[in-house]
Amino acid sequence: MPDAKLPLTLMLFLPFASSAATALMPAGARNLVAWLAGLTALAVFGLGLWAAPEIYAGTVLRAQYAWLPEYGLNFSIRLDGFAWAFAMIVSGIGALVVLYARYYMSPDDSAPRFFAFLLGFMGAMLGVVISGNLIQLVFFWELTSLFSFLLIAYWHHKDAARDGARMALTVTAAGGLSLFAGMLIIGHIVGSYELDVVLSSGRTIVDHAMYPAALALVAFGALTKSAQFPFHFWLPRAMTAPTPVSAYLHSATMVKAGVFLLARMWPVMAASDYWFWVFTPVGAATLLIGAFLAMFQQDLKGLLAYSTISHLGLIVLLLGLGSPLAAVAAIFHMINHATFKASLFMAAGIIDHEAGTRDIRQLGGLYRAMPITATLAMAAAAAMAGVPLLNGFLSKEMFFAETIESHVDSAFDHTLPYLATLAGMFSVAYSLRLIDQVFFGPEATDLPRKPHDPAIWMLAPAALLALMCLLVGVLPTWTISGFLSAAVFGVLGALTPEYSLAVWHGLTPALLMSVVALGGGTLTYLGLKDYLSGAVEGPPLLRRLSGKRLFERAIAMLSWRWARVLEELLGTNRLQSQLRALVVIMVLAGCWPLLAGAGFSPAAALASVGVWLGNTWLSPRWLTSSAPMVGMFDPALLLVWAVGVACAVGAAWQAKYHRLVALILMGGSGLATSITFVWYSAPDLALTQLLVEIVTVVLILLGLRWMPRRDELIPDDQLTSARLRRLRDLFIAIAAGCGVAALAFAVLTSEQTATIGDEMIRRAHPEGGGHNVVNVILVDFRGFDTLGEITVLGAVAITVFALLRRFRPARDSFAAPDQKRFQTEYDSTRYAPGKDPINAHYMLVQGVIIRLLFPVICAMAAFLFMRGHDLPGGGFIGGLTFAIAFILQYIAGGARWVEDRLVVLPVRWIGAGILLAAATGLGALLFGRPFLTTAFRYVELPLFGKTPMASALSFDLGVFALVFGATVLMLIAIAHQSIRVYRTMEKASVREKAAARSRGDV
């Protein structure tokens, strides 16, 4: 066996490569892209020819690349007879379609875009057929859906094209998802996603308990792709695609993917009654309904689309029968249908192109104007009808013979031959109608264009395909038998039955059925002729049964009504309910271990809580009051805590109607926490807490301005339901608060053995070069965590900015607060407008002091930052202090005054901070150390003396910049709110004045 790796890989990737190259070409290069696309298809075809001897000998060619081998996933290509046959069809018909499309597409259409999509689709389809891995197959499967979407919507300026494309994508991609699930189950059952392993698994899948689920999922995928009833409706709608696309996708390739997959899985999944009862009825229904509907189509391509649905139903029915001979017939019909249907689509495209319409009622007598086209179409249509001496006859004969055989003994099985004959009659009728009403009868007079035969190269592809129909039909053993037996052997392997491709089998029941179908079909057509020539659109009985309407309703239901209902049920615009959900879930998550431990019984849960409390609160250790417990009960600290708790409770109490009070009280409890940290010798934490407290309170304070007014007189607030709601919230809040407190207490009082903290304290100076353990942990030991945290902080700041940028406050908080109004009035009587606000401002003394303090605070920030490595301080604290300096300036002078004088670019500070921190970390890599390794030493600086210089300092500088930038960004976001609102108010008042003036003029 020759090395197949390179040819197989080329086979798969050439189309994609050409697609990318084509997409980059200029729009005018029509011939160039057509040549490229055609040569690509021919190259793939040539590679197929190269592989032919091996394939005919029954070899399976494989190429494999490791992808995620540890998960059993490899990128593998597997070319057996069946895949090869399909690859030949895909590339062969692909080449013909390219040639056809070159003459079909008008110069106004973008040729590179069209051929790029077409080549992409060809690659995806090849991917489906020659994939050696189930997951990979599904990937390419979805890719075909995607490219088909792009191709159907090629004329995207047309509504119908967009709708049709969207519908096709929705249906087939949903099927693809289902198929993916099915493939996962199959992979689970077999233990491998490799097609080789799956195909050699024998009855493993059928005997597994999950077989029905796998079957249902795979069936949904395959049936939607192959447009089977009741999912057939997307295919007629997809006829809005350019005709070359229909000729390619909707005859030979895309829609064949479904039946391809069924045939592929046939050896390992068909040996079950489920298989029969899923596919045979569906196939039969599709066969009949498709053929019936096809008779009544007035659009040439619509007729072909329904006929395609019907023929695909025939193939599905055959595959569903579960006998090897039926599978042979199915594979044979796949090949035959691809040839005659592609040829017919091309003919329909030629008629549309030359006559300017596809409406069968308008067309007529075209034989005289375009004899060659008419002859080709007649040959292909006869093949479609199953006329002897054409390829369609052979596979249809096999189909009739198979329906007579008994498979799963039942009434349905026994009526199959009659159904098949009926469908055959319909098929003959619509084929006859196609030929008779388009090419014969009275010559059409009102055509948009004067029809004539097209250029030879546009005819050639259709001619070649029609010729193949004829050759295969007359001399099957010389032409198709090798190709077919290779394909059949690829699917059935050792199961391959004896079959004969002879045209004449003697006087068999199948022949009788063919004769009845031909005769009955002719009579049906003659009977319906007058009805069809009328202006009626659509079939008589099934007009109401519109899959399209059902689909649209389902989509409206899903994407509109149900979505609305869900949104009403689960979604909210109110922050309160979101926070409530968050807290409730947190409480539940906290209770989970306790409840789970108690076996979910509430009584036992309470008992376990009791036991736990007893163990922690009432333990002997507690009563004997060992040393740390004494420290805890220092009366002074207890007093601080009492104040803190009172503040916290008061904040909650006042939060509803007196937000300012609540905020101040919150600040008070924060101070209590800060003092606690000082008490327990954690100056770093205390400092941080203090600064965070200041910044938070000030920023919230600035935001309070924009909250809508609340007072106790709002009537809704006094309703019972409102009271109950508040009671419930109170309960939730108490539960959450007590839970967190209990957890904290449990952690603090639990027995501490050697912790990582001791280790870090021991190593901080020798390894990190700093005496401040907290800072060394932040910038060195846990530098990576810090890097992540500051990134989050930056993202949060930008999010806040983005949210506030589009924030429009409630109407009732537009007006300036009383105090501000009062002040402005007062000032306007005394001072000229436009002065520095501080002059005409009640903030005079304070403003001057705050401005004078600006450099002092900045120096303080720098000091805190520099000493951070050894003493309390560091980047975070320094950055916050620096930000406070700016906040104070904004408070004292107003946003406009500050920004006239200081250029603050907080976003750049944020960016620079992250970059600096990351760059410092990367610097370690230059010295061959891991990311974020710190170097340190002491340096003699002229003014400062011996100074510790660690590379962590540069990292910390990044933290500093980021914290500063983030805080100031939020500040600016809030501060600009007032400027913007007054600006909009001014605009509105100007507008009103103008309107009033114009009214006065009138």
Add this chain to the structure above:
Amino acid sequence: MIAIKTLPDWAALLTAFLVLAGAALTMIGAIGLVRFRSFYERVHAPTLGATLGIGGVLLASMVYFSVSETRPVVHEILIALFVTVTTPVTMLMLTQATLYRDRAEGKAPKITDAPPLPADVITPDRTGVRQD
């Protein structure tokens, strides 16, 4: 605080006196805060703690650390400076906010009776602050 035993008696006594004096003054201020009736009166009481009270504690700190470390420790002066500079800011803001609110609600003393606002006294051209 065991270390106070290592100080000479005079220093220990001085430190104790200063700390207690500062604390007592602050305490008086706190009592005043509770006892006074109106906001305008109350504003005055806590300033006792912010000036003399903190002064006493800071002096005590200077004495204690200067003696125990046998070198002059004077950075408390900076603390005193900043406290002195910044406390009035808070007080002024609070008082003015109250005054404005009372005026808006019509509860304030009549403007003619009330002491003039700072902005009334100092005209823009005399502030020395940059003008635009």
